[in-house]
Amino acid sequence: METKLGPEMMCHVFTMDEKLQRLRDKHARGQRLKVGVFGITGCAGCQLTILFAKEKFLDFLKMVDMMALPFIKERNDKGKFDIIILEGLVASKEDKRRAEELRARCDVLMCIGACAVHGCVPAMKNFMDNPEVERAVYAKVDYLNSLQATPVSKHVKVDIELPGCPPDENQIYAVLTDLVLGRPPRITHNPVCVECVKREVDCLLVQGKPCLGPITTGGCDAICTAAGHECMGCRGPTEDANLTAFVDLLIEKGFKRQDIEKRLHTYAGLLVDEEEKAQGLKSDAKGDG
Numbered sequence: 001m002e003t004k005l006g007p008e009m010m011c012h013v014f015t016m017d018e019k020l021q022r023l024r025d026k027h028a029r030g031q032r033l034k035v036g037v038f039g040i041t042g043c044a045g046c047q048l049t050i051l052f053a054k055e056k057f058l059d060f061l062k063m064v065d066m067m068a069l070p071f072i073k074e075r076n077d078k079g080k081f082d083i084i085i086l087e088g089l090v091a092s093k094e095d096k097r098r099a100e101e102l103r104a105r106c107d108v109l110m111c112i113g114a115c116a117v118h119g120c121v122p123a124m125k126n127f128m129d130n131p132e133v134e135r136a137v138y139a140k141v142d143y144l145n146s147l148q149a150t151p152v153s154k155h156v157k158v159d160i161e162l163p164g165c166p167p168d169e170n171q172i173y174a175v176l177t178d179l180v181l182g183r184p185p186r187i188t189h190n191p192v193c194v195e196c197v198k199r200e201v202d203c204l205l206v207q208g209k210p211c212l213g214p215i216t217t218g219g220c221d222a223i224c225t226a227a228g229h230e231c232m233g234c235r236g237p238t239e240d241a242n243l244t245a246f247v248d249l250l251i252e253k254g255f256k257r258q259d260i261e262k263r264l265h266t267y268a269g270l271l272v273d274e275e276e277k278a279q280g281l282k283s284d285a286k287g288d289g
Contacts, residue, residue: 014107016159019107019108019159020179020182020183020184021182022107022182023082023083023107023108023179023180023181023182024181024182024183025182026082026182027180027181027182032063032064032065033063033064033065033082033083033179033180034064034065034067034077034079034080034081034082034083035064035065035066035067035068035081035082035083035084035085035176036066036067036068036069036076036077036081036083036084036085036106037050037066037068037069037070037084037085037086037087038068038070038084038085038086038087038098038102039070039086039087039088040086040087040088040089040090040091040094040095040098040099040152041088041089041090041091041092041095041115041122041149042087042088042089042113042115042116042120042122043115044071044087045113045165045166046087046088046112046113046115046116046166046167047069047070047071047087048071048166049112049166049167049169049172050069050085050169050172051069051071051072052169053169053172053173056169056170056173057173059173060173060176060177063177063180064083064180067079067081068081079105080105080106081105081106081107082106082107082108083106083107083108083110083176083179084102084105084106084108084109084110085110085111085112085176086099086102086109086110086111086112086116086152087111087112087113087115087116088113088115088116088152089115089116089119089120089122089123089149089150089151089152090147090149090150090151090152090154090155091122091146091147091149091150092145092146092147093145093146093147094145095147096147096155099152099155099156100155100156103156103157108159108160108179109152109156109157109158109159109160110158110159110160110161110162110175110176110179111151111152111153111158111160111161111162112161112162112164112167112172113162113163113164113165113166113167114163114164114165114167114234114235114236114267114268115151115165116151116152116161117151117152117153117161117162117163117236118151118163118236118267118268118269118270118271119149119150119151119268119269119270119271120165120234120267120268121266121267122149123149123150123269123270124265124266124269125149126148126149126269126270127265127269127273150270151270160175160179160185160187162175162187162219163217163219163234163235163236163268164219164220164234164235165234165267168219168220168221168223170221171187171219171220174186175187187219188217188218188219189217189218189238189239190217190218190238191213191214191215191216191217191218191238191241192212192213192214192216192217192218192220192222192225192231192235193213193214193218194218195218195220195221195222196213196222196225196226198222199221199222199226201222201225201226204225204228204230204231205253208253209230210230210250210253210255210259210260210263211225211230211231212230212231212232212233212263212264213225213230213231214246215233215237215238215241215242215243215246216231216233216234216235216236216237216238216241217235217236217237217238218235219235220234220235232263232266232267233263233264233266233267233268233272234266234267234268235267235268236267236268236271236272237268237271237272237275241275242279243264243272243275243276243279244279244280247260247264
């Protein structure tokens with residue numbers, strides 16, 4: 001007997017192209033998409049990024065029905081959504097349950113921020129003694145139900161990921177506009193250096209600063225480097241990042257391997273660790289290089 005799949009299984013049945021077609025059809029019929037913003041373990045800064053972009057936010061509200069946004073809505077819809085924007089990482093059993101629930105309630109799940117995409121700073125505990133970390137932070141730990149800190153994609157299917165700490169407001173609204181219109185979202189995979197060149201930013205590596213721009217995914221409009229601050233890698237490494245060569249380059253410039261490792265692991269430690277192992281670069285090196 002054929003089994004019929006309900007709406008909760010849409011995310012597993014439809015491809016992204018098919019989901020975009022569904023969104024495109026609704027837009028063509030004049031239907032406003034139902035959008036919700038939610039958060040799990042995190043600082044909530046990514047949600048604030050959405051709100052603080054006041055003009056973009058107000059323009060976006062004209063295009064959709066914002067059914068859930070806990071910061072400004074007293075009542076948040078508990079039904080089905082076309083798009084859910086999720087901030088935060090999975091660090092507890094409740095986070096995992098919540099991520100699975102939200103995934104089942106939407107066609108398109110868009111994760112924003114370094115926590116949701118890479119695990120960010122909270123994932124640093126994965127490289128430490130977890131019980132010891134918890135005892136150092138909390139007086140009582142028996143109620144935590146904690147898990148290894150992991151990105152949302154480790155637990156559910158994620159359709160779109162926008163990294164950054166915080167993510168760039170222009171990229172967020174450009175992607176959301178694309179989704180509302182049913183267009184493939186515009187997401188760059190170029191390194192930050194490309195954006196530095198566009199903005200005519202003098203290379204900080206040449207100035208002797210340990211900038212991670214050459215191996216970090218762009219999309220931030222080089223906001224840090226344009227202000228004279230070296231890139232800290234909050235958007236995670238590019239798909240073709242050669243970590244081994246880059247670390248060797250920094251060591252040649254006089255930086256200590258241990259300091260480089262700490263910087264690489266601050267925002268995207270889990271992904272960097274995987275890449276280091278794949279490229280034969282030991283992440284537990286303690287020497288000066």
